[in-house]
Amino acid sequence: MQEGNWNNPTTMPDLQISPAGPHGGSPGKDQQAAGVGILLQIMMLVLSFILGHVLRRHRFYYLPEASASLLIGLIVGGLANISNTETSIRAWFNFHEEFFFLFLLPPIIFQSGFSLAPKPFFSNFGAIVTFAILGTFIASIVTGLLVYLGGVMYLMYRLPLVECLMFGALISATDPVTVLSIFQELGSDMNLYALVFGESVLNDAMAISLYRTMSLVRSNSSEQNFFLIVVRFLETFVGSMSAGVGVGFTSALLFKYAGLDIDNLQNLECCLFVLFPYFSYMLAEGLGLSGIVSILFTGMVMKHYSFSNLSENSQRFVSAFFHLISSLAETFVFIYMGFDIAMEQHSWSHVGFIFFSIIFIGLARAANVFTCAYLLNLVRPAQRQIPVKHQKALWYSGLRGAMAFALALQSVHDLPEGHGQTIFTATTAIVVLTVLLIGGSTGTMLEALQVIGGDTHDGHLTDSFEANNGYVAPFDGEPSSGNRLKMRLKEFHRSAASFRALDRNYLTPFFTTQSGDRDDNDDSHAEDSLLRSRREGFH
Numbered sequence: 001m002q003e004g005n006w007n008n009p010t011t012m013p014d015l016q017i018s019p020a021g022p023h024g025g026s027p028g029k030d031q032q033a034a035g036v037g038i039l040l041q042i043m044m045l046v047l048s049f050i051l052g053h054v055l056r057r058h059r060f061y062y063l064p065e066a067s068a069s070l071l072i073g074l075i076v077g078g079l080a081n082i083s084n085t086e087t088s089i090r091a092w093f094n095f096h097e098e099f100f101f102l103f104l105l106p107p108i109i110f111q112s113g114f115s116l117a118p119k120p121f122f123s124n125f126g127a128i129v130t131f132a133i134l135g136t137f138i139a140s141i142v143t144g145l146l147v148y149l150g151g152v153m154y155l156m157y158r159l160p161l162v163e164c165l166m167f168g169a170l171i172s173a174t175d176p177v178t179v180l181s182i183f184q185e186l187g188s189d190m191n192l193y194a195l196v197f198g199e200s201v202l203n204d205a206m207a208i209s210l211y212r213t214m215s216l217v218r219s220n221s222s223e224q225n226f227f228l229i230v231v232r233f234l235e236t237f238v239g240s241m242s243a244g245v246g247v248g249f250t251s252a253l254l255f256k257y258a259g260l261d262i263d264n265l266q267n268l269e270c271c272l273f274v275l276f277p278y279f280s281y282m283l284a285e286g287l288g289l290s291g292i293v294s295i296l297f298t299g300m301v302m303k304h305y306s307f308s309n310l311s312e313n314s315q316r317f318v319s320a321f322f323h324l325i326s327s328l329a330e331t332f333v334f335i336y337m338g339f340d341i342a343m344e345q346h347s348w349s350h351v352g353f354i355f356f357s358i359i360f361i362g363l364a365r366a367a368n369v370f371t372c373a374y375l376l377n378l379v380r381p382a383q384r385q386i387p388v389k390h391q392k393a394l395w396y397s398g399l400r401g402a403m404a405f406a407l408a409l410q411s412v413h414d415l416p417e418g419h420g421q422t423i424f425t426a427t428t429a430i431v432v433l434t435v436l437l438i439g440g441s442t443g444t445m446l447e448a449l450q451v452i453g454g455d456t457h458d459g460h461l462t463d464s465f466e467a468n469n470g471y472v473a474p475f476d477g478e479p480s481s482g483n484r485l486k487m488r489l490k491e492f493h494r495s496a497a498s499f500r501a502l503d504r505n506y507l508t509p510f511f512t513t514q515s516g517d518r519d520d521n522d523d524s525h526a527e528d529s530l531l532r533s534r535r536e537g538f539h
Helices: 027-057 065-081 086-093 097-114 118-123 125-152 161-171 177-186 190-219 226-257 263-286 291-309 312-343 351-379 388-396 402-414 419-440 442-449 458-468 484-511 516-537
Strands: none
Touching (some): 027 065, 065 419, 097 263, 097 312, 118 125, 118 190, 118 484, 125 190, 125 351, 161 190, 161 351, 161 419, 177 190, 177 419, 177 442, 190 226, 190 291, 190 388, 190 402, 226 291, 263 291, 263 312, 291 484, 312 402, 351 419, 402 419, 419 442
């Protein structure tokens, strides 16, 4: 059963490094070369963090930290490419897919779920789920169909329909870390921040599930039945989510009743808390599911329920630890992407594929955002409408990053010779262009849309947020007349409110040592600490 190579490390191709080194030389020379390669990586990480700090301190938003990391990788890779050290540096710097998927992506994805501020997230839960699930599905299908039609019309390199849909799925994974860091620096609306951040977190899971589903459809072309496709998607998404949520709830009960929050057991408490995310990841992998989807939901559940059962010292440690390793991993990923584009061989002969893909991605993102916002505004009361300027900011915030790059890296092995390389080259170019161009112009965009500063900043935002439990936005025009679609959307909206009540009245008291009211207060403190941590260096 071909589940996609990256979810089964035992089937990964070309992952072995000879004990004698990449060139068959003596162990001493190989160890020296490996040391030089690691030293180069550490130097680039140090330079990236220092440069990011200098840029942030001087409020130079035209070159965000992620963009700086990309440029450092590009420069070092370019210098190595024109020097005599290209072969040895490439051999020791070019990490393998198993290292990427097992050690770099998990802390990034876990931190995404773990750093969600509960109050804005759950108050906008219906909107976030709509953008992340329905919106990502729309964006994936629209992108895939447009790329396929572009190939049929000889505008770009032609790929089979299923491979176009795989490309649409992987490129729909957004990673707006650059936009979010600038949102925090400039003080944008917290509800807008919650929508952008919440959508990017959940749509990673959706994109992975869609990619794996299409990959299975391609490998079993004789079974291209729509019902089986839906079943495979639900198996991947719901199964992985259930595994992650189950591990998170188990950890919450353990920390609630095990009595580990005493001074002489805090090391054990921290060790167990750090191990649970990887347990969730490996459990899903062992069951043939998606470990990344599982660890994402484990992070969300552990932050909301398990975290409050820890002692105060352990809370401070695990927050700092996960923030640290995710920052290191994410910075290294952006450096590697820059290094890779300079060092590796790409299919630059298909420039038309890259050019039209960028246009089609923008159109698909617009279909995603404006369609979902229209449906949400049908059911939201007047004071909670999502304004057009926030919709435009959402559309502009669709940068591509680590997840799209990771799935494109996997597509090189999943697809035939040439097809996967074309998709990988296009994805790498799209990630670099969106991070450099869109990331660098985010501050100008926010000022032009007038969604920064004013009454939506800091204390004013908190007051209005508490009073209205969500959006405080202008409303233009009369609400739409009732119809069947509107009634169903309202039922879904009420179900989200019912979930918040269920969480406050039953789940929080059962899985934590505190009541729902106290949890609300802790949420506000968590949000304040989250804002401070991101201002200090969120990548």
